[in-house]
Amino acid sequence: MNRRITEERDAVTIRFAGDSGDGMQLTGSRFTDTAALIGNDIATFPDFPAEIRAPAGSLPGVSGFQVQFSSRDIHTPGDRPDVLVAMNPAALKVNLRDLPEGADLFVNSDAFAKGNLKLAGYESNPVEDGSLSKYRVFSLPMTSLTLRAVEGLGLGQRSAERCKNFFALGVMFFLYERSVDATVQWIDQKFAKTPDLGEANKRALRAGYNYADTLEIFNRTYRVRKAVLPAGEYRSVSGNEALAMGFIAAARQAGRTLFYGSYPITPASDILHELARHRAFDVRTFQAEDEIAAIGAVIGAAFGGAIAVTGTSGPGIALKSEAMGLAVMTELPLVIVDVQRGGPSTGLPTKTEQADLLQVVHGRNGECPLPVLAACSPADCFHTAIEAVQIAVRYMTPVVLLSDGYLANGAEPWRVPNVADLPGIAVTFATDPHEYQPYARDPRTLARPWALPGTPGLEHRIGGLEKEDRTGNVSYDPENHDRMVRLRAEKVARVAQDIPPTEVVGAKSGDLLIVGWGGTYGAITSSVEELLVKGYAVGQVHLRHLNPFPSDLGDILGRYKRVLVPELNLGQLRLLLRARYLIEAEGLNKVAGQPFRVDEIYRKAASMLSAMQPV
Amino acid sequence: MNRRITEERDAVTIRFAGDSGDGMQLTGSRFTDTAALIGNDIATFPDFPAEIRAPAGSLPGVSGFQVQFSSRDIHTPGDRPDVLVAMNPAALKVNLRDLPEGADLFVNSDAFAKGNLKLAGYESNPVEDGSLSKYRVFSLPMTSLTLRAVEGLGLGQRSAERCKNFFALGVMFFLYERSVDATVQWIDQKFAKTPDLGEANKRALRAGYNYADTLEIFNRTYRVRKAVLPAGEYRSVSGNEALAMGFIAAARQAGRTLFYGSYPITPASDILHELARHRAFDVRTFQAEDEIAAIGAVIGAAFGGAIAVTGTSGPGIALKSEAMGLAVMTELPLVIVDVQRGGPSTGLPTKTEQADLLQVVHGRNGECPLPVLAACSPADCFHTAIEAVQIAVRYMTPVVLLSDGYLANGAEPWRVPNVADLPGIAVTFATDPHEYQPYARDPRTLARPWALPGTPGLEHRIGGLEKEDRTGNVSYDPENHDRMVRLRAEKVARVAQDIPPTEVVGAKSGDLLIVGWGGTYGAITSSVEELLVKGYAVGQVHLRHLNPFPSDLGDILGRYKRVLVPELNLGQLRLLLRARYLIEAEGLNKVAGQPFRVDEIYRKAASMLSAMQPV
């Protein structure tokens, strides 16, 4: 079809949307992997309901998967889709508000019948009543075309219809000049046990591809060239996968068994699922009866010398907080992962948020300090997991690692690290009965010795009552208590010794510093890039260490006229910065269960900046 | 004995110290009540070990009771005792460090035998080796004199010896010119069932009194006249008693049943014990299987329309935090009492501390705000309890009430309020099905309506998932979530509407403002009184409302050159003040499980002040 033009694009954002049962998550991932394979940079954002399968066609049942793929380095799944694939009216209704004028809109016309329209709250069919005139609408009878394609395989109506997502995928593959081969292979593996289902899906896929090819309505296809990324071997990785691998790697580097105790909770459960698959690495997963049992077991395992980790989400942290205090008092090394979700209470379990920061910093009885780290991208979860373990064993302290639903489920390309290059993790155990004291301290780190049961002559008792300095015996002595409270605080403060100098992106001083933490990294970075292009004197600091803060942070904050702290909460990091540095930090706060859009941050910063120095 | 001089004192501090089994708490309370009865102002500080009865004669087993009684208005049990009664060597060892030179020291010489001396770690007998020359030592064979006094009653040796605390009490009564009558009556009631024990105690009491009278070594007695207090009927009250009565009164004023759900924990258990005695007021106490069940039941009772309260201490708050989030999300009125103790973890269960402030303000997942109040004296607990209930029902919100071990067990005189003068508590319930919406809001308070099960036509469902504005239906809508998060925050912020103007003691502006909260009120007030006498330009603000802060607080803080925040923690209120008002608040922090001494605060403030304007 040489009549057809090929258009170059440097980045495209596609959102697949349909019923929970329509397989949109799968469709999105297949498209993502293919884009990754041909060398695009990618970023994804799956967004699904809390129900397993809300009733077919209903608004709460809509599940979406957004992917941005590009020929340049990108940091987010894109603000607004250039292309929306809507498998039914509900999917259209829910996603239309995000669609910019002129965007491509693909709908499965077969699904726009009375029943579904009513379920979605449409009086009339939007595809026909002209209400979509702002978009380039492609209305394709995906269901019937799919049914025709799989005819003769003797599938039941329902299973046959199920293949329509592959039809939609085929159409997209053609329009964006991707081959179906990788997906065909994937289907062959995946459906090895049910070959006829596999065959049906392959037919649907090819049917979609060929349909798009032969169809007249598409007068152009799009080309998104491979991105120039640092050379190396890449894979696509999600935050939860990266955390699981990070902990396995850390245990391997420390030469210890990995013990992971957890109680399932969205969006942290996948860490447990992933780790449970790796017994070969001597990973001992324990699915506890509740969150308290999970951290209790982890404290016991840490006492026994394992690399001990527990993972949960906000409500689970609330339940673990008493035991976290025990870990602080007994000064045992463990990592507590909080994959944050929308709160308060049960809140919005499948949505993302950053509102647990103050809980993990302050949410325990008594003076109960511990280090807090936050990962900033799916791949970064791997390195943050390793650093969390390093700090835990070096300072003999529980460490909190913050992730969030956006990082946990989102995926990005990851240059696979060479195992030989992984940092070593030195663990030393007390063995000498003569000099051993349970609460003696390392002069640099103030860490107490780690003495494992099984070591002759080091028999000792620890617990949650206040400890006598050095001996660790129970003590109610007033001066001793005051000393121990300050020692525990000082120990955590000293973690700052090992924090590398803070990296400042953009202007090293000037009008505005944007300070962020966690999963907002991508959106902030993209907005800062744009601001710098516009010539604004803006700097960016993204904090990985939230307690203690890096020692150079105060100086850096002082070098700018104004400080903006964008957060998916009501200003929790802002509160800590104001209290610590007494600076007039301003906030950009959104608590909608959704990540920031780049333009939200850009606009806020630009308005602050232009107020100061119009470019 | 007219040879004997009577010396006038305006305030005296006595500390009774002995074994956990020696009945020092009882001795102290008897002396306190007598002092109160004759019209002294009083303040007490019981200080006992975490063990029920540590081994006799051991250092950890020492139990102490300090009382200050005076002819003027006092606010604390006294910094250092003028008189120490030490029933054994361990009691001497533990308490000597607090004893100022020249103080009177009464020891039970019978107890200073080898065994006890060794247990207390004394090489030689301090009473004889001259190491006590700094004090006026009165060494009395209390045990043998007691045994002689109770001879013939046919008591066993052990029970007979048990009476020696009454002997000591008798001595003190004589020296401070108090009659034994009130105590005799008390004994008659208390020992009605075991008259011979009662008789023995009375004999020991009188023996001590007469012994002091006839003994030559006492060349003087002391007179502490009645204090000039506002006219009225007084009783002595402890913080936990006052809380219990406050909640009973609040329920009565609201015309509702009081439901108290709790799991025993020091130092909060006495609230449960006290309330369990008052079924006659339709008090329904529920001793739960754990802290989570306690607050769960309280949330259920609040849903049902009861005045619902749960009480615990720091570790229990940690466990309740998830459920507190549910109460915030469902916007139900309940009160959560935290009687703070030494932490972190199990910490120092019987000692006092103020280190749970940040936990109750920030310790929940998601954006989860609730009002926080703190009582400042034992008697103040009564009024704080009533105010907490008022706020809870008016704003339909859980409210945290902070007390501490020092307030809970300490006692002071309390002018008994007239029931007719108690504030009314208006509770209104939704009844009209036509206009009812579960999450509609009162325009002034933003409270949602309270609709009780049993009301025809108001059937509705609530829960922990995010609610749709007004309807209260489950909603995952991004904009709605953002709106609801801000509505919940705004509702709590509006509680400030009902906070009276902040009272400033001393200079209304000037060099130094001392800001305190909770149980440090007495010590701060006394030190400020002294500072003002010295002519310093110092002001005092004591906060009862810690979230939200009073709306006039910012202005007040601005009127002073420097701000000092004394706290029994590492600076928790200070952190909140700095974050909110960006002021360079300085801290005086002690985390020793002990209350502030007046001179500690005085010295710190004086040093700050004299640096500014030498008087």
Add this chain to the structure above:
Amino acid sequence: MSTPTQTTPADPNAPKLTRKDFASDQEVRWCPGCGDYSILAQVQKVMPDLGIPREKLVFISGIGCSSRFPYYMNTYGFHSIHGRAMTLATGLKTARPELSVWVVTGDGDGLSIGGNHFLHTLRRNVDLNVILFNNRIYGLTKGQYSPTSVLGQVTKSSPLGTIEHPINPVRVAIAAEATWVGRSVDVDTKHLPEMIRKMADHKGLSFLEVYQNCNIFNDGAFEHFVDKPVRSERMLYLEPGKPMRFGANNEKGIVANGLKLAVVSVGENGAREADLLVYDATDPAMAYLISQMDYPDFPVPVGVFLDFQRETYEDMLLAQVRQAQSKPGSGDLQKLLRGPQTWLVE
């Protein structure tokens, strides 16, 4: 029996409600084919017969697919937090004994994180009606094993099979000293409503385990004995005071030799009707013994395991209240405030 805490009956003249009156306006959001639909339907069917006014009914749940139940009932409802439904119900019933309080929970919500509250609420005999949807899986979190999952079951969190011996909810309920314990099956539309009616009639806590199919994450967990064709052969309906019989034509029965149970065919090799074990629902030891019957050696017992009387928690509490209030001069607030001893300052 009419006690102070008896739930108030409906006004007899009020028009009888229909099952529709108990359906809320919220659309049901379970997976198509989920066993929860059938349980919901049965509960809505039975409610009108209970003669309890709708506003007096409260459904309280924890978190889980099953725990979404209250949203679909047009009564008062509370979808609380994971594992804690029993505690809210206890507080509500104690504060408002005249209400009819129902708890809906799952095998994870009620027996994993909620196990402790389960134990203590049952022993207190708070007058609640507790229905546990046992699908032997965590549904809402997408398929991890639960405390009732069978040993070796492959799930998301046990890719190599679980290594945890399951608990038997009925057995735990018996040991928790419950006064009414029953079991039924989601699809048994004749037996299930009968059980719901019985538990509602029981004064004191009633606990009903319902085998429920999760067709997404644990499909067919019970089909080997629940499926229509085999049901009569592989399930036994316990009836208090009746001999234990089962089988297509009720021809089989259970005999006990000491504590050893055996299946016999009445009439065959000397087994007589009279030899059959007569079920005694007032004897926990008998209930415990029978709870050990399981397929394939035995038919799976459903029906009423225990049914006897013990005074309820809230009745005993209110008795103390009335007792205290009956004392002359009791409840005088001024007296309380004055305490044991006061003194006057002029």
Add this chain to the structure above:
Amino acid sequence: MSTPTQTTPADPNAPKLTRKDFASDQEVRWCPGCGDYSILAQVQKVMPDLGIPREKLVFISGIGCSSRFPYYMNTYGFHSIHGRAMTLATGLKTARPELSVWVVTGDGDGLSIGGNHFLHTLRRNVDLNVILFNNRIYGLTKGQYSPTSVLGQVTKSSPLGTIEHPINPVRVAIAAEATWVGRSVDVDTKHLPEMIRKMADHKGLSFLEVYQNCNIFNDGAFEHFVDKPVRSERMLYLEPGKPMRFGANNEKGIVANGLKLAVVSVGENGAREADLLVYDATDPAMAYLISQMDYPDFPVPVGVFLDFQRETYEDMLLAQVRQAQSKPGSGDLQKLLRGPQTWLVE
């Protein structure tokens, strides 16, 4: 049986330890006369005989008077937080199966706040030795009722008497599918050490309830059947495989008619030795039935209620590990990091 998770035996040539070797340097801080002293003494007495090196022993407790226990043992110890001892023990044993892990808890710590962990740790059959000090009161918090306090008991928190039906720890343990369940008494210095030895020998979780006198807040709670003069008449020592006998001269016994138990005097009106119920410690239903015996109708049963084998949690877990590691090429970290699919960027 020697399994990978068997606790390592001591070096045979090492000098045998004495009970003193197990006393720590911390002074014991229980009230004079507390039953805890006697239990501590018995445990310290038995330890040397177990042949387990001291450094391989770990005592883990929660919070309570009883939970101070680990401080007094010269072994590794962990005084954790209230109700959670079981969870720490599970984590430690799973990470370090070669250790001998003991849990010491109380009726409040283990059965009130810790009830859920109790239930699940028992069913998992983690190879722990659990001793529960049951004094039917909260000691450390100065005398509130506990889940085992008798109905009507007057305590600090129940001035008018409790209104809560107690649970029976042995019964709950049986329903929790425990593989070894026993009961003894603090002052029975012959029987208690025997039980401690037996539980130590059991592979799998062993649970021992010890009636313990709190002479401060619940003095004499057990004296009516424990006191020396009446003990033999009012307590029955269960012995697996032996007929159930008791009495000063062992002249009495227990017979069962179906599920109904009765006390008989052997020899009197036709009761023969052979009629006596022979105790079967492998049958939970029998254990449950016997757990219902109580004074005054029956003697109080102590001894071994249950003793049978089931694979332990940690053995099954390690079996999965070994199984996975036996696969060629398993445990390749680089392979793991590369994942299912990679692509090269030049």
